[in-house]
Amino acid sequence: MPFIQVPYFSFRDFPVGIDCQVEEAVLRAVRGQQYIIGEEVSVFESEFAAYVQADTAIGVGNGYDALVVALKAAGIGAGDEVIVPANTFIATVNAVVQVGAIPVLAEPDRHTCNLTAAEAARRITPRTKAIIPVHLYGQACEMTGFLRLAEQHDLTIVEDFAQAQGARYKGRPVGSFGRISATSFYPTKNLGALGDGGAVVTSDPALAAYTKMYHNYGQQQKYYNQLIGINSRLxxxxxxxxxxxxxxxxxxxxxxxxxxxxxxxALQGIGDLVLPITAPDCTHVYHIFNIRTKQRNALQLYLSEQGIQTAIHYPVPVHLQEAYTWLGHKRGSFPVAEELAETSLSLPLYPGMTETEQKAVLAAIHTFFERHG
Incomplete structure (x- = not known):
C-alpha cells in the first residue's frame, strides 16, 4: 500500500453538506446581531434537552464550567466527598476541587474502562455526597447500580457525558440518569461546536432554576442578583x-x-491487542477508539513513521499527577488505572474517514505485529 498520511482527527464535510448548513446558520446568527443569550441559544437548549430526554438544558461556556455549575447546583461544597474514576480527564477532578469538595478516586473496570457502581460503593463514607460516572470514550456507564447507590445513601449522581452524546443505557440517553449532568461541545466531541461550549442538563426544577441564575451572574433579571454567580454562557x-x-x-x-x-x-486476535468491549445494555458512540497493548510506545512510534497519527488517553492517571500529590496516593494505588495509562492507544476515527485511510491504519498495525510478535 502506498504511503498515506492519516490524521488522528480531521474535520470532514460529513454528512455531505453539513459544512454549508453550519456556515449558513452562523451567518444568519451574525446578521441577527444578538450575540449573547440570543434566540438560537434558547432554541438549542430546548432541542438538546429533548434529545437527551431531560426537562432542561442550560448552555454554558465550556464542559469544565458545566461540571462546576452542576456540582454547585447540586449543593456540593467544602469538605464533601465526590467519587470519581481515577482514569478520567483532569477536568472532572478539577471541577470537584473548584467547588471546595474532595475527589475520591476509584478504579475503573479493566474491560470497559468505565467506573462501576460496585467499585464506587467501596469508596462511600459518611462524607460522600456525590458520584460522577464518566461515560468514557463514548461508552455508556451501567447506570442502574449508581441509581441504587444514590437511593441507598442519599447521594447525587452527576453524569459527565462529554464524550458520549447520543450513547444509551437500556435504550435511554446518557445525561438523563443523573439528578444533574454535564457535557462539553469542544469542537472534536461527537457534538462539537466551532469553539468552546458546554451544557448542564437536569429534570429537577430547583436545580434548573439555580443553574439558570448561577451561570449568568446569579440573576434572573438583568441587574437584579439573587446569587453570587459567574459568567459562563453559551x-x-x-x-x-x-x-x-x-x-x-x-x-x-x-x-x-x-x-x-x-x-x-480486522484487529481481532492480533498480537496482544485488547480491543474495546461494550457492556450489556450499553451503547458505544466511539468518541475515542481505544486499543491496549504492552508495546504501546513502540506501536505509536511505528505508526507515526508510517504517517499515521494516534493519541494517548491518558498517559498519567490522576493520582500520579503532580497537582494531586496532596491526595496522598502513590504508584500502585490504582493498578488498573495505571495499566490503562501505560497501554492505551487511540486510533484515528472520525466521520468522513475514508476506506483508504482506515486500510492504511490496519495494514500498519498488522505489519507491526508481524514484525514484533
Missing amino acids: DTLQAAALRIKLQHLDALNNERQRLAQVYLR
Missing part, C-alpha cells in the same frame, strides 16, 4: 452551529460505530 454563534450538528448527531454516531466495527473485525 454564545449565540455556537448555538447556531450546534443546532445544525444536533440534527445530524445520530448519523455522525452511526458512522463512528461503522468505522469502529471495521477496526474490531
Whole structure:
C-alpha cells in the first residue's frame, strides 16, 4: 500500500453538506446581531434537552464550567466527598476541587474502562455526597447500580457525558440518569461546536432554576442578583452551529460505530491487542477508539513513521499527577488505572474517514505485529 498520511482527527464535510448548513446558520446568527443569550441559544437548549430526554438544558461556556455549575447546583461544597474514576480527564477532578469538595478516586473496570457502581460503593463514607460516572470514550456507564447507590445513601449522581452524546443505557440517553449532568461541545466531541461550549442538563426544577441564575451572574433579571454567580454562557454563534450538528448527531454516531466495527473485525486476535468491549445494555458512540497493548510506545512510534497519527488517553492517571500529590496516593494505588495509562492507544476515527485511510491504519498495525510478535 502506498504511503498515506492519516490524521488522528480531521474535520470532514460529513454528512455531505453539513459544512454549508453550519456556515449558513452562523451567518444568519451574525446578521441577527444578538450575540449573547440570543434566540438560537434558547432554541438549542430546548432541542438538546429533548434529545437527551431531560426537562432542561442550560448552555454554558465550556464542559469544565458545566461540571462546576452542576456540582454547585447540586449543593456540593467544602469538605464533601465526590467519587470519581481515577482514569478520567483532569477536568472532572478539577471541577470537584473548584467547588471546595474532595475527589475520591476509584478504579475503573479493566474491560470497559468505565467506573462501576460496585467499585464506587467501596469508596462511600459518611462524607460522600456525590458520584460522577464518566461515560468514557463514548461508552455508556451501567447506570442502574449508581441509581441504587444514590437511593441507598442519599447521594447525587452527576453524569459527565462529554464524550458520549447520543450513547444509551437500556435504550435511554446518557445525561438523563443523573439528578444533574454535564457535557462539553469542544469542537472534536461527537457534538462539537466551532469553539468552546458546554451544557448542564437536569429534570429537577430547583436545580434548573439555580443553574439558570448561577451561570449568568446569579440573576434572573438583568441587574437584579439573587446569587453570587459567574459568567459562563453559551454564545449565540455556537448555538447556531450546534443546532445544525444536533440534527445530524445520530448519523455522525452511526458512522463512528461503522468505522469502529471495521477496526474490531480486522484487529481481532492480533498480537496482544485488547480491543474495546461494550457492556450489556450499553451503547458505544466511539468518541475515542481505544486499543491496549504492552508495546504501546513502540506501536505509536511505528505508526507515526508510517504517517499515521494516534493519541494517548491518558498517559498519567490522576493520582500520579503532580497537582494531586496532596491526595496522598502513590504508584500502585490504582493498578488498573495505571495499566490503562501505560497501554492505551487511540486510533484515528472520525466521520468522513475514508476506506483508504482506515486500510492504511490496519495494514500498519498488522505489519507491526508481524514484525514484533
